[in-house]
Amino acid sequence: MNFATFDLNLLRVLDALLTEGSTVKAGEKLGLSQSAVSAALARLRHSLDDPLFIRQGNRLVATEFAENLRHPLRQELEQLEQILSPPKAFDPMTASGNFKISSSDFFAEMVMPQLGDMLYKKAPNITANLVDLVPYDYLDSLERYDADLAIIPDTELPEWINKRALFYSPFLVIARDTNPHVDSLATGDTMPLDLLCDLHHVLFSPEGKTSSIGDAALAKVGRRRRIAMTVPVFSGVCRVVAESDLIALIPSQLAFKVASEIGLKYFEPPMDLPAPLIVGVWHKRFDKAPLQSWVREQVFDLMRPLDPGLLPARHPA
Incomplete structure (x- = not known):
């Protein structure tokens, strides 16, 4: 048999014939006419080089070769049906697996x-x-x-x-609450542009680059800031600011969450700084x-x- 050219639909006909023992009943099960089932049986006999069924009265009796196909064929068709069926309703309490973010x-x-x-x-x-x-x-x-x-x-x-x-992620300036350079500012105030540019910054940068969206915003108003350090994680940026007189620009949501936990003040930046959309x-x-x-x-x-x-x-x- 040349499997590359074999019509796999014929296997459904063979399975129905093995189950029903009749071309009429097999046709009813598959929604085919008796003549279509008989034609399929002829093709099966040619492809498999075996009579497959011998007529005995009103029934078709499987040959030894066909009988040996009965159970493995049914198992394979059931497995294929299961593979191609829509997934069952998802139950998180019993589901298992990994989800990588x-x-x-x-x-x-x-x-x-x-x-x-x-x-x-x-x-x-x-x-x-x-x-x-x-x-x-x-x-x-x-x-x-x-x-x-x-x-x-x-x-x-x-x-x-x-x-x-x-969500949108606006930026705020953070400084430790004991930083003497921000004594005159209350949390939520706008930090003066000169102060922002005079103080040293720690920059979030996983790859060690020394410029970011904040520098681009400052360049539009003809100013620059002083980058003293880059850190690859936001938690490190916050820790450096909490334990030094360096300042930083971080997402507002993070500033609100950690400010009271580690002793920070946060301020509005003095320049127009777009809020990135996070997706x-x-x-x-x-x-x-x-x-x-x-x-x-x-x-x-x-x-x-x-x-x-x-x-x-x-x-x-």
């Missing part, structure tokens, strides 16, 4: 604790993995780490990627994957409080 440690601070608690209560056998973003190549994070979801600033994306807008992106192959779809929606629900209308005047229309 690629993001900066901002996400570890702002959402990962709630995600861990939620999974513990609703999906105890699902493990969440947070991995670093690939600097300047966010989509590579999806492929290199085989990530199920990446949390990134909005950008142009190829057609094989889906995205969901999550969740994932490969379209995971659109309907039950586990990935469910965890992805849980993550998005947990992130909704991150954009409660902060600094609305700064948000793009």
